[in-house]
Amino acid sequence: QLQLQESGPGLVKPSETLSLTCTVSGGSISSSSYYWGWIRQPPGKGLEWIGSIYYSGSTYYNPSLKSRVTISVDTSKNQFSLKLSSVTAADTAVYYCARLFAVAGPAGGYWGQGTLVTVSS
Amino acid sequence: QAVVTQEPSLTVSPGGTVTLTCGSSTGAVTSGHYPYWFQQKPGQAPRTLIYDTSNKHSWTPARFSGSLLGGKAALTLSGAQPEDEAEYYCLLSYSGAGVFGTGTKVTVL
Numbered sequence: 718q719l720q721l722q723e724s725g726p727g728l729v730k731p732s733e734t735l736s737l738t739c740t741v742s743g744g745s746i747s748s749s750s751y752y753w754g755w756i757r758q759p760p761g762k763g764l765e766w767i768g769s770i771y772y773s774g775s776t777y778y779n780p781s782l783k784s785r786v787t788i789s790v791d792t793s794k795n796q797f798s799l800k801l802s803s804v805t806a807a808d809t810a811v812y813y814c815a816r817l818f819a820v821a822g823p824a825g826g827y828w829g830q831g832t833l834v835t836v837s838s
Numbered sequence: 839q840a841v842v843t844q845e846p847s848l849t850v851s852p853g854g855t856v857t858l859t860c861g862s863s864t865g866a867v868t869s870g871h872y873p874y875w876f877q878q879k880p881g882q883a884p885r886t887l888i889y890d891t892s893n894k895h896s897w898t899p900a901r902f903s904g905s906l907l908g909g910k911a912a913l914t915l916s917g918a919q920p921e922d923e924a925e926y927y928c929l930l931s932y933s934g935a936g937v938f939g940t941g942t943k944v945t946v947l
Contacts (some may be wrong), residue, residue: 752934764876764884764927766936777935780839802922813883818931823893826874826886 718741721814721829729808729836738781739814740794746773747772747792750820755799757810758831765810769818770797779832811828840864842930844939849947850918854935858942859910860928866909867930874929875904877922884927888913918946 723788725737746753754769768778770788778786785817790797801808811831818824841863845933846876860873867873871920873891876884885897888904900915924947928939 750879754936756938763941764929764938765876768927769934769936817874817929817936818934823851823872823890825895826876826889828883828886831883 719816719825721816721827722810723814723829723832725832725834727833727835729804729834730838731805731836732803734836735799735804735808735812735836737812737814737832737834738796739798740796742795746790746794746795748779750822751816751824752777752818752820753790753797754815754817756813756815757808758813759807767799767801767812771820772783780831785786791827806832806836809836810834839939840932841921841931842928842937842939844926844928844942846940847943847945849945850922852920852946853916854918855914856918856942856944857907858913858915858923858926858928860912860930860939861905861910862930864932867906867911871905871911871930873899873904873906875911875913876927876929878927879926887926898916915944918944920946922946 720742752769757768770776785802787800813831815828843861875888878884892904925940
């Protein structure tokens, strides 16, 4: 069974860069036709799609976050990562990694448990 | 960026049937949007109920079904149970970029 697990600091200072990593187990990031993505949910609010990456490095980003977001992949570690720069309190949220889209065939919709990141000095 | 709309809230009686919809500001929702439906309960991560319009996971209760209805994606809950009270989100793909719906709070009462 595919499993995803987010990791990274739970507290980030304003204006700094938020960095999270998603470790994938039960399947290889580079062996299939899937996009690996990040989603966030501010406290008490809805889900927001941040972006996704294919193992080759091609990416899709939410236009509203594109200027601050970088998603990268490390196939040797079966991980992909999120960097969000110049954070403010509005970036406080639970961040999820997930496999939602595919180049071909169903991606199935697998989620990590999520990790809360608070932006505060 | 497209806007994906859902009913803010719906109420269903125990054992009753309710249909949630997911519309797109760009026009009709099709299978090419690869519609997803997720269930989220307080304090929990979203759980995938339906993917690619109508496909279910092994953990998806049989009372949930997905379809396309009147130009929208739809999630039908037939025979609602108290444990189905939750927030439900849809997700559409726009050429690989995702947009979540605004969410529907379903109350079983």
